Amino acid sequence: MPSISLKGKNMPESPIRKLVPYAENAKKKGIKVFHLNIGQPDIKTPEIALEAVKNNTIKVLAYSRSEGSEEYRTKIANYYKKQNIEVTANEIIVTTGGSEALLFAMGTITDPGDEIIIPEPFYANYNGFATSSGVKIVPVISKIENNFALPPIEEFEKLITSKTKGILICNPGNPTGYLYSKEEIEKLAVIVKKHDLFIISDEVYREFVYDNVQHQSVLHNFGLENNAIIIDSVSKRYSMCGARIGCLVSKNKEVISTALKFAQARLSPPTFAQIASEAALETPASYFKEVNDEYKSRRDTLIRELKKIKGVKVGTPKGAFYCVAELPVDNTDKFSKWLLEDFNLNNETVMVAPAAGFYSTPGFGTNQVRIAYVLKNEDLIRSVEILKKAIETYNAL
Template sequence: MKILSNRGQAMPPSPIRKLAPFADQAKERGLHVYHLNIGQPDIKTPETFLQSIKNFNQPVLAYGPSAGLPSLRKKLAEYYNRFDINVTYENILVTTGGSEAIIFAMMAICDPGDEIIVPEPFYTNYNGFAVEAGVKIVPITSKIEDDFQLPPIESIAEKITDRTRGILICNPNNPTGYVYSRQELENLREIVLKHDLFLLSDEVYREFVYDGLTHTSILQLEGIEDRTIMMDSVSKRYSACGARIGMIVSKNQEVIEACLRFGQARLCPPTIEQIGTEAGIDTPQEYLDEVIAEYNERRNVMVNMLRQMPGVVAPMPKGAFYLVVKLPVDDADKFAQWLLTDFNVDNETVMIAPANGFYSTPGLGKDEVRIAYVLNVDDIKKSMNILARGLQAYPGRTI
C-alpha cells in the first residue's frame, strides 16, 4: 500500500532544524548549546511593535482582508518609497510570512514541472517551497573561491529551457551574505528581457548591508516592471520571526491578483501581527542603525576568529547575518552531529547547519557549513573557541 504521495516523499528535511533532536539530547545531558544554526536574532523586538499588540482592545478578533490590512499596505508603500521603490499599496499583498510569499509567487508564475533558475547555495527552504509548488529548481553554482558572486551570465543562459519561467535570487543572500551589485542585477535584467522571464528577489535582509555598500532592489530596475516580483518579511528587520508577516510586492497586477486568490484560500494573514508590523514601521531609524552596527561587529569578530583556524576558508559576508564556511572535515553533516553528541568544552558546545542542504546539486557543500552571527559578541567568542577546539579534536579532520 502506498502511504505517502510523491510530493510528501520528496519534501526535504530542513538542514537548519534536522539536528534539533541531537541538540535537545545535549541539553538534557546538561550541556549549553550555542545556536549558530538558525537565523533567530537575540536582538530585542522594537517596543513600538510590541506595545501596539499590548494595546489591542477590539472585542472580536475577526477575519481581516485576504490582501492584508489596507492601513498596513499603505504604510508599507511609504516605507518602500523611502528607498526609491515607487510602489502603491495596490502593488503589495501581505502574506503569512516570507515563506508564503515565495510559495505564492512560484505558484502564480509556474505550472507543475516548470523551472526556476536559482544561484546556489540558496536558502534551503526554496527546495521545500518548490516541492510544494510543483516547481523544478535549476541551480547555477556560486563558488566560495569567488566569494559567492553571481556566476557568469552565460552560465545562466545555458540553463534556460522552454520550461524556464524565472530567475530567483536572495539579496542580501542567505546563506552566504553576498550582496549583488547593481551591475549584476542589470545583467539579470538583460537576460530576463531577452528570454521573456520573471525576476524574483527575496529581499528580507535589505536593511543589513555593511562596508558602505548600498542595497539595490530589483524593483529599482527600469524596463522590467511587469517582470519583477519582490518578496519581503518583517522577521529579521524587526527581530520578529514569530510574527509571520511577509509581503509580495510587484507592479504586475496579474501576479498580485493571482496571489490574492491563493490568499483567499487561506482566508487572511494574522491580524494582531499586522497591527504590530504597522506600528513597527514607525520604529526610529536609530534602532536599525544600532542593530546594523551590532551585526557588523559580530561579523568582524566571527570572521576574524574563523580565519585564525587552520584549514578554514571564511569569506567576508557583505550583508544579512550569515556566512558559508569551508571546514577541514570529511563530512560537515557528521561533524555537526558529532559536536552535539560527542564533544563539549566545559559542558558547552555549538550547533551549526551543514551546507549541503543549501545546494541543489548533489555532492556540493559536503565540507561547508552555514553559521549565523545572531548571538552577542561574548557568546560568539565562546562559540568560536569551542568550534576551533572541536576541529582539532574531530576524528574526521582532513588536515
C-alpha cells in the same frame, strides 16, 4: 497500508531545523548550546510593535482582508517609497511570513515541471518550496574560493530552456551574505526581459548591508515593472520572526490578481501580527543604525576568529547575518550531529547548519556549514574556540 505521496517523500528536511532534537537532548544533559544554526536575532523587537498588541482593545479577533489590511498595506507602500521603490497598496499582498510569499510567487508563475534558475548555495527552504510546487531548480553555482561571487551573468542565459519561468535571487543572500551589485541586476534585467521571464527577489535582509554599499532592489530603475516580484518579511528587519508576517510585491497586475487567489484560499494573514508589524513601521532610523553596526562588528569578529582555525575557508559577507565556512572534516552533516551528541568543551558546544541542504546539486556543500552571527561578540569568540577544539577532536577519532 496506504502510501504517502511521492512529493511528500521528496520534501527535503531543513538543514537548519533537523538537528533540533539533538540540541534539546544536549540541553537536557546540562550542556550549554550556542545556536549558530538559525537566523533568530537576539536583537530586541521594537517596543512600539509589542505595545501595539498589549494595548489593543479589540473585542473580536476577526479575519482581515485576504491581501492584508488596507491601512497596513498603505504604510508598507510608504516604507518602500523611502527605499526609492514606488509601489501602491494595491501592488502588495500581505502574507504569513516571507515563506508564504514565496509559495504564492511559485504558484503564480509556474506549473508542475517548470524550471526556476537559482544561484547556489541558496536559502534551504527554496528546495522545499520548489518541491511542493512541482518545480525543478536549475542551479547556477558560485564558489567559496571567490567569496561566492556570481559567475558571469551569461552563465544564466545558457541554462534557459522552454521550461524556464524565472530567476530567483536572495539579495543580500542567505546563506552567503552575498550582495548583488547594480551592474549584476542590470545584466539580469536584460536577460529576463529578453526571454520574457520573471525575476523573484527575496529582499528580507535589505537593511543589513555593510561597508558603505547600497542595496539594489529589482524595483529600482531597472525597467522590470512587468517582470519583478519582491519577497519581503518583518522577521529579520524588526527581529519579529514569530510574527509570521511578510509580503509579496509586484507592479504586474496579473501577478497580483493571481497571487490574491492563493491568498483567498488560505483566508487571511494573522490580525494581531499585522497590528504589531504596522506599528513596527514607525521604528526610528536610529534602531537600524545601531543594529547594523552591531551585526558588522559581529561579522568582523566571526570572520577573524574562523580564519585562525587551520584548514578553514570562509567567505566574507557583504550583507545579511550569515556566512558559509568550509571545515577540514569529512562530512558536516555527520560532524554537526556529533557536536551535539558526543562533544562538549567544559559543558558547552555549538550548533551549526550543515550546508549540503543549501545546494540542489548532489554532493555539494558536504564539508561546509552555514553560521548565523546572531550572538553577541563574546559568545561568537567562545563558539569558535569550541569549534576549533571540536574539529581537532573529531579528526583524531
